[in-house]
Amino acid sequence: MDYVAGIDLGGTKIYSALADLDGNILCESKVPTESWRGYEGVVERMAAAIRDLQREARLVHHGRLLAVGVGAPGPLDSNTGVVYQAPNLGWRDVPLGKNLESLLATPVFVENDANLGALGEHAFGAGRGSRDMVYVTVSTGIGGGLILDGHLYRGAGMGAGEIGHMTVLSDGPRCRCGNKGCLEAVASGTAIARRARREAGAGTAPVILELAGGDPGKITAVTVAEAASRGDERALDILTGAARFIGIGLANLVNLLNPSVIVLGGGVMESGRLFWQVMDEEMRERALERACQTVRLVPTALGPRVGVVGAIALALQRARDGQD
């Protein structure tokens, strides 16, 4: 039986899976990344993870591994498989695709996380059957991927989909990208935690502070969501502010790209029903009526598996392209 593999490479774990040519997962595994081993060590761990799965599924001498999809963080060139920068892993300009290809003796295709999220949700998740879909993930950062006219849209320099760096507040707080008032700088998990810590430090968010055991440094976006679920006004206020900005970002996407579906994932999207409601209302208040009528906002169907499923979707696509 022929099959493909997907790897979601993260800073802490390597999440791998094998799938048949219909995309059904045959087996999967998570192993620690152990980034202290350095680039070559990690690439070997990735190859070993695939070999272990092949043994587990008893596929070593049966069928062919047609292609491997890999999701990696940071800017990269999906044509050459070179990862330009992966701050989590301390990598710069590494030929990940080529190196993994020689270890596995199989074509390897590398793509960035957010684009794979879009591919995964489009092929097997909440965006199935749609032609124009936007995937947005809101966690520590904010990322996105675009499926336009049925295909992943990468842009002229493979940098499309940077939804998190849309300016939504021109004189807003500085973003790590250098710009001011990016969506990521005002509505990501990091931004939510930052604001809550500042308020806790100033004594204006006692409930949030208490939930963090009295240590402002331990406050995360999850603490804020927890406080909000208990009805804390301060926490609700912070989350509502972030949800409004995400609504503005979505309205801009809707007006510009007129998608039929926007799939929303990432931890911050689990901050409760109110968060979703405020975001949806803000979007519909701002976006053009006709475009609003076309679009559905839906939560991710793949959750934490979105990366590895996206990697499999990429491998399947490339395996098919190769057979054409």
Added chain:
Amino acid sequence: MDYVAGIDLGGTKIYSALADLDGNILCESKVPTESWRGYEGVVERMAAAIRDLQREARLVHHGRLLAVGVGAPGPLDSNTGVVYQAPNLGWRDVPLGKNLESLLATPVFVENDANLGALGEHAFGAGRGSRDMVYVTVSTGIGGGLILDGHLYRGAGMGAGEIGHMTVLSDGPRCRCGNKGCLEAVASGTAIARRARREAGAGTAPVILELAGGDPGKITAVTVAEAASRGDERALDILTGAARFIGIGLANLVNLLNPSVIVLGGGVMESGRLFWQVMDEEMRERALERACQTVRLVPTALGPRVGVVGAIALALQRARDGQD
């Protein structure tokens, strides 16, 4: 000889042209729209304009008119040729494509102005040879069209490209679309004139007021550009503010779509070198470095002919599709 036709339908004039299958214009004409004749009267004038051109080019009994492209204002369905709304002309839900088709006995393809601008610049103008191009026009309103992966991107409800309704100032002035702080509400020719009129009325823009013959109601964006060219600080300030907002809008486009070219047209883009410079700087300050390196900002190559040339590009494309 086989040929195609293009019509740019405006509120005041019907601009038509015939072109050979390489897109070379054979002859062209402008006639008043005379919208007071009502929908059917205008459709007949459009057909008559094409017939006159056929006679002028001595093509009546020679060769075939393979297709007609029509650019119309307002939201429309390019599949059915129905114009939903054309406020300039007082039309609602009119089957323009079908009606013109029966008068000319030739396939007619209707597309909105801004999309045709994008098609025209991509096929015959400043975006020639690019794969990912954005067309932005800044005049009384702000419109746009997207060429992505080499094709016009229309979106799920044919509403993509509404660059003018991107929120760039969340609590900004009300836009005619109902939203607050749209790019169009702060940086279009209308927005520039509105601000200048207010200042002139309040006595803070004497130079602009003088250029308008002392009547604030006569101030337009052209008056402001004129005052700026004479070094008037107030006018420079108003234009710089608008240029900054356009720069923010372009940065958002660059981060989201990573195009290789942005083609800029419309009267406001002729407000002087400073306007362009401020806009370009603001964009480069805000957009991600890698995406900035990929993109060129270029002025329209087609100017006021962009609509009719775009209509011809559409007709040529459809004529080719029909022959496949």
